Amino acid sequence: MSEQSEQTGVLDTVKLAVAVALLIAGVMGFYWFQDESTLIRVLGLLAVVGVAIGIAMTTAKGSQLAGFMGNARTEVRKMVWPTRVETTQTTLIVIAVVILVGIMLWLLDMFLGWGISRFIG
Structure with missing residues (x-):
């Protein structure tokens, strides 16, 4: 064997x-x-x-x-795959959250840059 x-x-x-x-x-x-x-x-x-x-x-x-x-x-x-409507809604939510986080990071960067430039002179 x-x-x-x-x-x-x-x-x-x-x-x-x-x-x-x-x-x-x-x-x-x-x-x-x-x-x-x-x-x-x-x-x-x-x-x-x-x-x-x-x-x-x-x-x-x-x-x-x-x-x-x-x-x-x-x-x-x-x-069980999501329906087209569920997929579209989820995609739009993800896009909205990405834009929102991008704006928040841009504002944070802007304020930190402003604060550091005021601090440095």
């Missing part, structure tokens, strides 16, 4: 190393072919990143990550 898990662990390590090597090669290729069209270079880089992610997702850690992402998506769906 432990021999099987060791073999799987080694295979996962090799897969992750291949994925990282692909990412490095993709970035290097992006800059190596700088005379080519940017669109072609970006599409090539995205293809390499997609293949690297695909390889990484076949590992044990990759499947754990996929499960975690699925659970996170389920939790996001369970959330």
Whole structure:
């Protein structure tokens, strides 16, 4: 049983190393072919990143990550999001408070500047 898990662990390590090597090669290729069209270079880089992610997702850690992402998506769906009216009202309150605090700080700065200039002479 432990021999099987060791073999799987080694295979996962090799897969992750291949994925990282692909990412490095993709970035290097992006800059190596700088005379080519940017669109072609970006599409090539995205293809390499997609293949690297695909390889990484076949590992044990990759499947754990996929499960975690699925659970996170389920939790996001369970959330109760504020309505548009609530969002607008909250945004306006935040803007008003920021303006009010800005005015208070400006007045404080003005009075402190006035006081220090009177004190210094």
